[in-house]
Each structure stands twice: as C-alpha cells, then as structure tokens.
Amino acid sequence: MNKVISGMQRRGVMLVVSSPSGAGKTTLCDGLQKAYPDLKMSVSVTTRAPRPGEKHGEDYYFLSIEEFKKMQADGGLLESARVFDNYYGTPKGPVEQLLGEGKDILFDVDWQGASQLSQSCGDELCRVFILPPSAQALQERLSGRGTDSSQVVAKRMSEAAREISHWQDYDYIIINDELNIAQAQINAILSAERAKRERMLFLPEIVDDMLKNL
Amino acid sequence: MNKVISGMQRRGVMLVVSSPSGAGKTTLCDGLQKAYPDLKMSVSVTTRAPRPGEKHGEDYYFLSIEEFKKMQADGGLLESARVFDNYYGTPKGPVEQLLGEGKDILFDVDWQGASQLSQSCGDELCRVFILPPSAQALQERLSGRGTDSSQVVAKRMSEAAREISHWQDYDYIIINDELNIAQAQINAILSAERAKRERMLFLPEIVDDMLKNL
Numbered sequence: 148m149n150k151v152i153s154g155m156q157r158r159g160v161m162l163v164v165s166s167p168s169g170a171g172k173t174t175l176c177d178g179l180q181k182a183y184p185d186l187k188m189s190v191s192v193t194t195r196a197p198r199p200g201e202k203h204g205e206d207y208y209f210l211s212i213e214e215f216k217k218m219q220a221d222g223g224l225l226e227s228a229r230v231f232d233n234y235y236g237t238p239k240g241p242v243e244q245l246l247g248e249g250k251d252i253l254f255d256v257d258w259q260g261a262s263q264l265s266q267s268c269g270d271e272l273c274r275v276f277i278l279p280p281s282a283q284a285l286q287e288r289l290s291g292r293g294t295d296s297s298q299v300v301a302k303r304m305s306e307a308a309r310e311i312s313h314w315q316d317y318d319y320i321i322i323n324d325e326l327n328i329a330q331a332q333i334n335a336i337l338s339a340e341r342a343k344r345e346r347m348l349f350l351p352e353i354v355d356d357m358l359k360n361l
Numbered sequence: 362m363n364k365v366i367s368g369m370q371r372r373g374v375m376l377v378v379s380s381p382s383g384a385g386k387t388t389l390c391d392g393l394q395k396a397y398p399d400l401k402m403s404v405s406v407t408t409r410a411p412r413p414g415e416k417h418g419e420d421y422y423f424l425s426i427e428e429f430k431k432m433q434a435d436g437g438l439l440e441s442a443r444v445f446d447n448y449y450g451t452p453k454g455p456v457e458q459l460l461g462e463g464k465d466i467l468f469d470v471d472w473q474g475a476s477q478l479s480q481s482c483g484d485e486l487c488r489v490f491i492l493p494p495s496a497q498a499l500q501e502r503l504s505g506r507g508t509d510s511s512q513v514v515a516k517r518m519s520e521a522a523r524e525i526s527h528w529q530d531y532d533y534i535i536i537n538d539e540l541n542i543a544q545a546q547i548n549a550i551l552s553a554e555r556a557k558r559e560r561m562l563f564l565p566e567i568v569d570d571m572l573k574n575l
Contacts, residue, residue, distance in 0.1 A: 276558075278567075278568070278571070279571075281570075281571060281574075282570070282571045282572075282573075282574030282575050283574065285571075285575070286575075304575050305575070307575055308572055308575035311568060311571060311572060311575070312572060314558075314564070314568055315558070317558060318557065318558060319553065319556045319557055319558060320556060320558045320561055320564060321556055322567075331552070332552060332553075332556050334549070335548070335549040335550075335552035335553045335556075336549075336552075336553040336556060338545070338546060338549035338550075338553070339533065339546075339549045339550040339552070339553035339554070340553070342533045342534060342535055342546050342549070342550060343532065343533055344490075344528075344529070344531060344532060344533060344534045347534055350528070350534060353492075353536075354492070354525060354528055356495075356496070357492070357493075357495060357496045357499075357525060358496075358522055358525060358526060359496075360495075360496030360497065361496050361499070361500075361518050361519070361521060361522035361525070
C-alpha cells in the first residue's frame, strides 16, 4: 500500500475463489493470505456440530437450525446451501462491516455459492476459478491421497466435472500447472483489483486537492 | 506463462497508460517492458522529421502529410492528433496483427489518445492512469529538471492539471508515491488482465477436453 493512501477509504474487494477439489485452491488461498495479511477469510455459519479444536467465529459461526433459518428469513445470508442434514451460509453483517472498513474478503465457495453471491453482490465481486492443467493431473491428485476407494475417487471426479462445467461464470481463470506461477497470478489479481478506480473512494478528494494546487 | 498454455491462442491486452508529465510514466513503462519482454510498444505514425538516431518502424513510422491523410481517410488510424504543424497517430494494422498473435501492446498516450482508442476499441482496452502523490510533488519533479524557465514549468503544470482532470476515464489508478510499489501495481495489472477469462480464447477447447476425460 502506498504511504499516501494508507488509512484512506477504499472499498474492499470481494474475492471469490472456486475450483474442483484437487486443483490446489487451499494452497493458493493460503499463499494469498500470507502475501496479503490484511485479507480476511469470510467465516461461514453452519448448523453442523463443531469438530474438536474448531472455534466459533474463527472456523465457523455455529448456529442452531432455528437460528440459521431465522437469519435466512431475515435476509441475513448472502448465500446458503444444504449439505445432507447440515446448513451452511455466508452471513451478510460481517461482510458489510469489513468492506466498509476497506478490508478485502476471500470467499472460498463452490459454483453454487459463487452464483448466489453474484446475485447478492453483483459487480462488487471478483471471481476467480482455478483449473487443473488436465483431467489426468486432476485424477492423479485426487487418487494420490491414496486413502480412498476407487469409488470415492470416481465420485470426486464427477463432482469435479460438475464444478468445472461452470467455469464461464468467473472473471479470471488460473490454470494451476506450476504452483509458483499460479500463486503469482492470483496475487496479481488481488493487487490489480485493489487498483481499480471505482474501489478507491478517496480519489475524488485527492484529485480535487491536487487540481486546486496546480 | 504456464507451460500448458504457452503457444495457445490468447487475445492480447491493449494496455493504455496515461499520466501528466512528471508522474513517472516513462520509468514505469520501461519497468513493465523489462518485466514482460513480450510486451510490444505501439509504434506511432508521424509527419514530423526524424531526429538523429530515430529509426523508421522502431521509434515512429515517418510519413508524409499526404500518406498520413490517406491513412486517416481510409480508417487506418485508431487515434490521431495534431501538435502544432505535425500529425501523430496509431496505425491500426500492426495493432490488429499483434493482438491476433496474442501479443500485449502498450499505448503511451494522453487523455485524448486514450479517449479515441476507447471509441475505436471499446472493451478490449485496459486503461491505467498514473497520478503523482500530490501537486507539490509534481511541481518539484517538473521544476527539478532545473533547465527550464518558471514560465515553461507553469505551462507544464497547467497541462498536467488538464491531463489529471480526465482521471475518471481510466479503469485503474496508480498513485506513484514509491516507485517500487507503483511498479509492482502496474505489473500486477498486466498479469491480472492476462488471466481474464474472455482473453483466453483457448479455454473452451481445454475445458471440453478436460470434461470428456473426467
């Protein structure tokens, strides 16, 4: 961040990242957070029980089904999904607060989440899809874990195909062939999005001042 | 560039960079060309006489006024301007050829050139405006050359003000306070623009192949 604009009002970037399982999304998102320590991860709400070590407000906001349904009915969720008997969602309040503070937010969601976020948030989103370099590479990565039956791997492959089929809903596409190149690309995307004119709410004031003194 | 996509068809980026004189545009564009040796500088046509050492086709295409007017009348210029008795313009042919080859092109033009390019090329453009950190900093840079009268400096300042007043016509704004940060930003913008889905013409084929094999 330039000295001159640090602390000035900026509209945060809503960075949505999707990919099929096995394409390296988690690694790239971790790298992004290391490069941009200010980047906040969106914390989801869920009705599933906390797993050992998970913290409320950090890993998830853990809600009862009633609390979840009320939040949903009140328009308090930007997107939501049911997975088996559990509900998940992105709460609106924390997102709006962070954006207002000029913080960038990372949303790790699947194509359905990205699609709902697009409907809720429109042009504010910056949507990135990560592709594996080839079907074969993905197959190797998904079966490479070595701990799962071929049936489980096949199911993951078909889920991956469904996810990939929505690649056209995204603004940017990264092919994760070499990790360091893919990492540089996603970092560059966030950096560029921060430099978009319409996000720099402080600019009209700065430019007016400048023009008065020229 | 990823191995997997090198040599595949991509639509080149038309990167338009404008700024007031003294904001560091030339330095940043030189840095950009060092970071991206593939990036081609758009070569203008001009009716002015070559200066010692200038090469036709490298620094400019040197044309007679008749040749220039014919090119303009034939729709062969993407933008043009008259400066005193000389004409300048951006020839369409080389730009279309380079874009078709997937090459990115850098256009170093003022707000009028950028505006004409926007009309000719529309959404294909990526427009970057470089601002000085303050009016005072610009004044120091413009008078810091030390070789010009205060009248000349004042004229430059008023030209700078006119240029700056068009900042809202640009997609990205860089405030050149610290050079290394500004350089990283403009490099990131080109890198991100390359990752835009609509520029990656090879993607439908890659994804179709991938889906067939999943």
